[in-house]
Amino acid sequence: MGNDFNTLIVGAGYAGSIMAERLATELDQRILVIDRRDHIAGNAYDYHDEHGVLVHRYGPHIFHTNHMPVVDYLSRFTEWRPYEHRVVTRAKDDLLVPMPINRTTINMLYGLDLRTDDEVEAFYAERREPVELMKTSEDAVVAKVGRELYELFFRGYTRKQWQRDPSELHASVCARIPIRTNTDDRYFTDSFQQMPAEGYTRMFERMLDHPNIEVRLRTEFDDVRDDLTYDHLVYTGTIDGFFDHRYGELPYRSLEFELKNEPTPGGGLLQPVASVNEPDYDVPYTRTTEYRHMTGQVAESSSYHVEYPRSEGEPYYPIPNDETRALYKRYEALADALDDVTFVGRLARYQYLDMHQVVAQALTTYEKLATRLAAPA
Ligand code: FAD
Ligand code: UDP
Numbered sequence: 001m002g003n004d005f006n007t008l009i010v011g012a013g014y015a016g017s018i019m020a021e022r023l024a025t026e027l028d029q030r031i032l033v034i035d036r037r038d039h040i041a042g043n044a045y046d047y048h049d050e051h052g053v054l055v056h057r058y059g060p061h062i063f064h065t066n067h068m069p070v071v072d073y074l075s076r077f078t079e080w081r082p083y084e085h086r087v088v089t090r091a092k093d094d095l096l097v098p099m100p101i102n103r104t105t106i107n108m109l110y111g112l113d114l115r116t117d118d119e120v121e122a123f124y125a126e127r128r129e130p131v132e133l134m135k136t137s138e139d140a141v142v143a144k145v146g147r148e149l150y151e152l153f154f155r156g157y158t159r160k161q162w163q164r165d166p167s168e169l170h171a172s173v174c175a176r177i178p179i180r181t182n183t184d185d186r187y188f189t190d191s192f193q194q195m196p197a198e199g200y201t202r203m204f205e206r207m208l209d210h211p212n213i214e215v216r217l218r219t220e221f222d223d224v225r226d227d228l229t230y231d232h233l234v235y236t237g238t239i240d241g242f243f244d245h246r247y248g249e250l251p252y253r254s255l256e257f258e259l260k261n262e263p264t265p266g267g268g269l270l271q272p273v274a275s276v277n278e279p280d281y282d283v284p285y286t287r288t289t290e291y292r293h294m295t296g297q298v299a300e301s302s303s304y305h306v307e308y309p310r311s312e313g314e315p316y317y318p319i320p321n322d323e324t325r326a327l328y329k330r331y332e333a334l335a336d337a338l339d340d341v342t343f344v345g346r347l348a349r350y351q352y353l354d355m356h357q358v359v360a361q362a363l364t365t366y367e368k369l370a371t372r373l374a375a376p377a
Contacts, residue, residue, distance in 0.1 A: 003229040005032040005214075010221045011236030013042020014355060015345030017207050018073075018362035019234045019369075024212040027370060031212055032228065034219040041204040042236075043316065044355060051261045053291060053303040054199055058316070059257055060275065060289040060305065061200065064190040065356035071192050073363060078203040080194035083294055085187040087287075089153055089277035099277055100187065101149060102180035117181035124179065137166035137174035144179045156281035161309050162253055162319065170320040173352070187275075195294060232369075236345035238315055239331045247330050250350055254313030258285075258306040267298040284308060318350040342369055 006029035009016045016033055017040065023029040039045050043058040062085045065071060089099040097105045103120045107113060114120050127146025131139040137158060141150040150166075154174055158166045166174055178189075186193075196203045208215055221237065235242055240250040262270055274293035278286060290304040291297075318324070328350040335343045344365045346353050353361065 003231055005030050005228065005230040007031050007232045007234060008228060008230040009033045009234040009236070011035055011042060011345065011347075012037075012040040012204070012208070012215060012217075013236060013345060014044065014358040015236040015348070015362045015365075016042070016234060017204055018359060019236075019342070019344060019366055020213050021207045021210065022363070022366040022370075024210045026366075027373065029212060031210075031214070032230070033208065033213060033215045034221060034224065035215075035217055036220045038217050039201070040208060040215060040217070041201045044200040044204070046199045046201050049259065049261070049303050051299070051301045051303060053261065053299055053301065054295045054297055055259065055291045055303050055305070056200070057257075058314075059255060059307060060291070060294065061355065062188070062193075062294065063195055063355055064188040064193045066190045066192070067356060067360060068192070069363070070356045070359045074196075074203065074359065077206040079197035081197045081296055082193065083195045083296070084193050085275070085294070086185055086273035087187050087275040087277055088273055089157075089279055091152060096272065096276065098185040099153065100178050100180055101145065101153065102185060103183045104185060120181035124181075134171050137169040137171055139167075140171040140173075140175040141166065141179075153277075153279045155279075157277060157279040157286060159281055160284075161286050162317075163309065163311060164319070168321065170322075172320060199295070231340070233341045235341055235343055236348050238347045239328070239335060239343060239350055242343075242348075243331055243334055246334075247327060250324060250327055250331070251319050252315035253317040253319060254310040255316055256308040256310050256313065258308065259303060260306060261301050261303045263300065264302045265300060267300065268302075269293060270302050270304065315347060318346065318352055320352055324350070 007023055009020050009031060012033050012035040020031045020033045024031050044061050045058060046054055046056045049055050087099045088096040091097050091109055095108065097108045103114055106120060106123060114123060124145050128144055129142045129146060131143040134140060134143060141154045155166060158174060162169055269290060269292060271290045275287050275289045285306045285308050288304050288306050290302055292299065292302050342365060343349060344362055345358055
């Protein structure tokens with residue numbers, strides 16, 4: 001008798017759902033997707049809260065990319081609505097200034113009237129510190145803007161978010177945030193910045209709506225791994241968890257989200273832009289995000305998340321530094337030795353990836369797997 005399924009997929013986020021859709025549609029495989037949560041879409045899951053406001057359960061998810069093949073693929077499952085994310089951060093005396101730091105930020109903060117990119121560049125040049133080896137997140141910021149802006153906007157925020165000083169984090173973490181000399185106040189500058197018109201969950205529903213795909217929610221891999229038969233496994237959970245933490249636990253940062261709602265008679269909004277960052281170390285949360293800015297929904301009340309960084313809880317962020325990289329590499333060697341298991345996604349590859357990067361990774365991983373399956377044994 002044949003196996004129950006050609007492929008078992010652990011995780012119904014981007015990585016798992018895309019692998020399922022591709023294998024079912026292109027190779028006519030029978031697929032079972034399991035997820036321990038009670039919903040699909042992984043960390044991109046959105047839903048209407050008790051006030052009827054569309055919110056993201058696991059914090060604000062803004063879709064942006066320069067890679068059109070990723071958009072073309074997702075566009076099979078969703079329409080889009082334009083949205084460019086904007087963020088302000090709280091500076092001294094409760095002044096809210098644009099983040100990433102740009103010309104307006106500098107002018108507001110220092111009471112200046114810098115008018116050209118060159119003037120702002122000269123302002124940074126006077127303050128930046130020489131850094132020989134760009135290794136840490138502290139290096140990444142002080143080398144561009146100097147210590148004062150680093151202390152004001154990055155140090156406290158990062159220490160809260162990661163429970164580590166920026167000097168103990170890989171440069172890539174803070175280097176995600178550009179430093180600008182112009183007045184562009186958008187958080188991202190990618191050529192494509194749009195949100196799924198009916199939300200992320202609806203997009204995932206369409207992706208998984210295939211006669212060959214079965215989805216079982218509230219299902220933990222360990223509880224079913226010995227009861228099911230399948231030829232291949234696609235695993236998108238934590239790689240250290242897969243190997244029972246044999247070499248020790250890879251660390252992850254977590255968050256607690258407090259969802260709040262306030263009346264907005266006439267459909268108004270509570271904040272000037274979607275996210276207000278709180279860089280002061282003594283404020284226990286990192287940011288507040290008001291969802292209706294992002295979704296364009298008009299309603300008589302508005303819902304927003306307050307984000308508290310946590311050490312315990314859902315594994316949201318892999319922590320990039322030399323030590324974790326070395327530990328991950330040991331797990332990766334175990335993974336590479338398993339021919340019948342494919343590891344893909346943020347947790348399985350222990351990478352700090354945005355949605356568009358996970359989509360691209362899943363599409364490439366599918367192509368490689370399909371080529372392997374097509375090759376004669
Ligand atoms: P996930 O979405 O984490 O999916 C993995 C799934 O596997 C989960 O549903 C989990 O329940 C399931 N699973 C794991 N282990 C098991 C098991 N043993 N048994 C059963 N099920 C299991 N990206 C952007 O592009 N823009 C943003 O604005 C953005 N904001 C973010 C904000 C936050 C707070 C976070 C945490 C992430 C953000 N991201 C953002 C990143 C984005 O969430 C990820 O890139 C994407 O969700 C990764 O998809 P994935 O499939 O790899 O993992
Ligand atoms: N960061 C900061 N101050 C800010 C915004 C970001 O110090 O106002 C740092 C922080 O360490 C954060 C990193 O820059 O984790 C990357 O920011 P991003 O907004 O990309 O974080 P994420 O999307 O992962 O929440």
